[in-house]
Amino acid sequence: MSEPQSKPSSAAPAAAIPPQSGPRAGADPQHHGGKASAGLVMSCLGVVYGDIGTSPLYALRESLVHAHEHNMAETAVIGIVSLLFWTVCLIVTLKYVTLILRADNNGEGGTLSLVAKAQGALRRRTWWLYLIGIVGVSLFFGDSMITPAMSVMSAIEGLELVAPGSGDFVVPITLVIVVALFWVQRSGTETVARLFGPVMLAWFATLAVLGASHLLDDSRIILALNPLNAFRFIAENGFGALPVMGSVFLAVTGAEALYADMGHFGRKPVRISWLAIVFPALTLSYLGQGAMVLSHPERAVNPFFLMAPSWFTLPLVLLAMAATIIASQAVISGAFSVAQQAVQLGLLPRLETQHTSDKQLGQIYLPKVNTILMVGVCALVLTFGSSTRLASAYGIAVTGDMVITSMLAIIVFRYAWGWRWPVVLGIMLPILALELVFFYANILKVLDGGFIPLMFAAVVILFMVTWLRGTMKLQAKLAAEAVPMQLIADRLTESPPVIVPGTAVFLTANPRIAPPALMHNLKHNRVLHDRNFIVTVDVQTTPRVPVDDRLTIVELAPRFWCVHIRFGYMEQPNVPRALADAKALGHKFDIMSTSYFLNRRSLKVGKGRLMPPWASRLYAGLYRQSSEPTNFYRLPTNRVVELGQQINI
Numbered sequence: 001m002s003e004p005q006s007k008p009s010s011a012a013p014a015a016a017i018p019p020q021s022g023p024r025a026g027a028d029p030q031h032h033g034g035k036a037s038a039g040l041v042m043s044c045l046g047v048v049y050g051d052i053g054t055s056p057l058y059a060l061r062e063s064l065v066h067a068h069e070h071n072m073a074e075t076a077v078i079g080i081v082s083l084l085f086w087t088v089c090l091i092v093t094l095k096y097v098t099l100i101l102r103a104d105n106n107g108e109g110g111t112l113s114l115v116a117k118a119q120g121a122l123r124r125r126t127w128w129l130y131l132i133g134i135v136g137v138s139l140f141f142g143d144s145m146i147t148p149a150m151s152v153m154s155a156i157e158g159l160e161l162v163a164p165g166s167g168d169f170v171v172p173i174t175l176v177i178v179v180a181l182f183w184v185q186r187s188g189t190e191t192v193a194r195l196f197g198p199v200m201l202a203w204f205a206t207l208a209v210l211g212a213s214h215l216l217d218d219s220r221i222i223l224a225l226n227p228l229n230a231f232r233f234i235a236e237n238g239f240g241a242l243p244v245m246g247s248v249f250l251a252v253t254g255a256e257a258l259y260a261d262m263g264h265f266g267r268k269p270v271r272i273s274w275l276a277i278v279f280p281a282l283t284l285s286y287l288g289q290g291a292m293v294l295s296h297p298e299r300a301v302n303p304f305f306l307m308a309p310s311w312f313t314l315p316l317v318l319l320a321m322a323a324t325i326i327a328s329q330a331v332i333s334g335a336f337s338v339a340q341q342a343v344q345l346g347l348l349p350r351l352e353t354q355h356t357s358d359k360q361l362g363q364i365y366l367p368k369v370n371t372i373l374m375v376g377v378c379a380l381v382l383t384f385g386s387s388t389r390l391a392s393a394y395g396i397a398v399t400g401d402m403v404i405t406s407m408l409a410i411i412v413f414r415y416a417w418g419w420r421w422p423v424v425l426g427i428m429l430p431i432l433a434l435e436l437v438f439f440y441a442n443i444l445k446v447l448d449g450g451f452i453p454l455m456f457a458a459v460v461i462l463f464m465v466t467w468l469r470g471t472m473k474l475q476a477k478l479a480a481e482a483v484p485m486q487l488i489a490d491r492l493t494e495s496p497p498v499i500v501p502g503t504a505v506f507l508t509a510n511p512r513i514a515p516p517a518l519m520h521n522l523k524h525n526r527v528l529h530d531r532n533f534i535v536t537v538d539v540q541t542t543p544r545v546p547v548d549d550r551l552t553i554v555e556l557a558p559r560f561w562c563v564h565i566r567f568g569y570m571e572q573p574n575v576p577r578a579l580a581d582a583k584a585l586g587h588k589f590d591i592m593s594t595s596y597f598l599n600r601r602s603l604k605v606g607k608g609r610l611m612p613p614w615a616s617r618l619y620a621g622l623y624r625q626s627s628e629p630t631n632f633y634r635l636p637t638n639r640v641v642e643l644g645q646q647i648n649i
Contacts, residue, residue: 046196050327051254062247079233081290108543109262121416142397142453148328211288218294246441393449470619482513489557504529544568
C-alpha cells in the first residue's frame with residue numbers, strides 16, 4: 001500500500017501526547033454554543049437515548065425470570081424494581097449526566113476522548129492507559145453486535161400477544177429487519193433521522209402513560225424508591241441475587257451513548273432530555289410494571305406489553321419495533337464513528353469511509369464495518385433464537401466498558417481537574433464497586449453465551465495490537481534502511497538533475513527520511529520538480545484542529561520544504577484543502593500543476609522476521625484491507641502518481 005498510513009509512526013505516541021488545551025471542567029462544548037434548543041433536545045431523544053430507552057422491553061422481565069428460577073418471594077419485585085431505579089440513578093444520572101459529561105475533550109466524548117484527556121493529565125507516556133482504551137473500544141464493538149439483535153428481537157416477540165402462535169416467525173422477521181437496517185446505511189440516515197426524535201418522544205410518552213396507569217395496581221411499589229429495599233433484597237438473597245443483578249444491569253445498557261454522542265449535540269441538550277423526559281418516563285415504566293406484577297403475578301412473563309390494553313397491543317408492538325430500529329441505528333452509527341476514530345489514531349488500517357451528508361458532520365458509512373456487524377448480528381439471531389437466550393450474552397461488554405470509563409474518570413478527576421483523592425474516591429469508589437458487582441454478575445453468564453462479545457472483543461484487541469505493533473516495527477525498519485531527507489535535499493541542491501516545472505507533493509509517514517516515491521522518481525525518471533513538498537499527515541488527540549494550527553512549513557533546502565499537516569481524530573483528512581491554506585504562509589498550490597507521489601507497498605511475509613510468522617501474516621492481511629490513500633486523503637485522482645515497493649516482513 002501507499003506510504004502514509006494514518007501516520008503509523010505517531011500511532012502509539014498519539015495517546016501519550018498531551019492534547020491541546022481544551023475547555024475547563026464544566027465548560028460547555030463549543031459545537032452548539034452551550035445552547036439547548038428544542039430541536040437539539042428532540043434530536044437527543046432519537047440518537048442518544050434510543051438504546052437505553054428500549055430497556056423497559058426486557059430489563060424487568062429478565063430480572064423476574066431469574067427471580068422465579070431461584071424461587072424468590074413475590075415481594076422480591078419491590079427489591080428488584082428498587083435495584084433498577086437506583087442503578088439508573090447512580091450510573092446514568094450521577095456518573096454520566098452529572099460527572100462524565102463534564103470530562104469532554106474539546107466538546108467530544110467517548111472512550112478514546114477520555115483516554116486522550118487522561119493522557120494529557122498525566123503528561124507522560126502510559127502504554128497501559130492506551131491499552132485500556134483499546135480494550136474499551138473493543139468491548140464497544142462487541143456491544144454493537146448484540147444491541148440490534150437484542151432490541152429488535154424483543155420488540156418482534158410482542159407479536160405473540162397479538163397473534164398467538166406467531167413465535168415461529170420472530171426470527172425470520174427479525175432477520176429481514178436487521179438486513180434492511182444495515183442495507184440502508186449506505187444511503188445515509190439524514191432523512192430518516194428527522195423522524196427519530198418525534199418517534200422516540202412518542203415512545204417515552206407511551207412509557208410514562210402506561211406506567212402511570214398501573215401505579216395504583218399495588219401501591220406497595222412506591223417502597224421501591226427507598227434504596228434500603230435494594231440493599232435488603234441483596235442481603236436476603238445473597239449470591240442468589242447475582243443472576244438477577246446481571247439482568248438488572250440491562251436497564252442501563254446504552255448509557256455510554258450519553259458520553260459518546262455528546263459532541264453531536266452539546267452537554268446541555270443531553271442533560272435536559274435525560275432529566276426532563278427520559279428518566280421520568282423510565283421510572284414510571286419500571287414502577288408501573290412492578291405494581292402490575294405485584295397485583296397480577298402471572299403477567300411477569302412479559303410485563304411491558306401486558307401493561308397495554310388489548311386494543312393498544314398491536315400499535316404498541318409497532319411503536320416498539322420503530323423504537324428498537326432507532327436504538328439499533330444509534331449503535332451502528334456509533335460503531336462507524338468509533339471505527340473512524342480508531343483509524344485516525346492508528347489503531348486500525350485505513351478503512352473506506354463514505355460521507356453520507358454534505359450538511360451534517362459525522363454522518364459517515366464504513367462498508368467493511370457495516371458488513372461485519374450485519375453478519376455478526378444475523379449470526380446471533382440465528383444462534384440464540386429469542387431475546388431471553390440472547391440476554392445471557394448481553395451486558396458483559398457494556399459492564400466492562402463502564403468499568404473502564406470509571407477508571408479513566410478517576411484519573412481525569414484527580415490529575416486534570418485537581419480534585420483531592422478523598423473527594424474522588426468518595427464519589428467514584430461506590431460507583432465503581434457497583435459496576436464491578438454487575439460485571440461479576442454478568443461474568444456468571446459466560447457459559448450461557450456471554451463468551452460471544454468477549455470473544456469478539458478479543459479478536460478486535462488482537463487486530464488493534466497487531467496493527468499498532470506491526471506499524472511501529474515497519475516504520476523503524478524503513479527508517480533504519482532509508483536515507484536522511486536533509487542529506488538528499490542538500491545533495492540535490494549541489495548537483496541537481498533535470499529540473500521540470502510544477503509542484504511535487506510526496507506523502508510520507510516519517511519526514512526525517514527520504515520518501516521512497518522520491519527516490520524511485522529520481523532513479524527511474526531522473527527529474528526533479530521545481531518545488532518539492534515532503535508532506536506528513538499527523539492525527540492529534542484532540543477532536544478537531546483549528547485552521548490556524550493546521551499547517552507548519554519548514555524549508556529544508558532550495559526547492560525543498562517539509563510540511564506538517566495536523567487533523568483531529570474526528571476530522572476526515574483532506575490534504576489538498578489543507579495545502580490550499582498554505583497561501584497564507586507564502587506558498588500557492590495550483591491544482592493543475594501539482595502532482596502527488598505515493599509509494600505503493602507490497603508486503604511479503606517470511607524473510608524479514610519483523611514479528612512472529614502468525615503476527616506478520618495477520619498484519620499483512622490487515623495491510624491489504626487498507627483503502628486507497630487517494631480516497632482517504634481526498635487527493636485528485638488525475639494528479640496522483642504511484643510507485644511500487646516490495647518489503648519483506
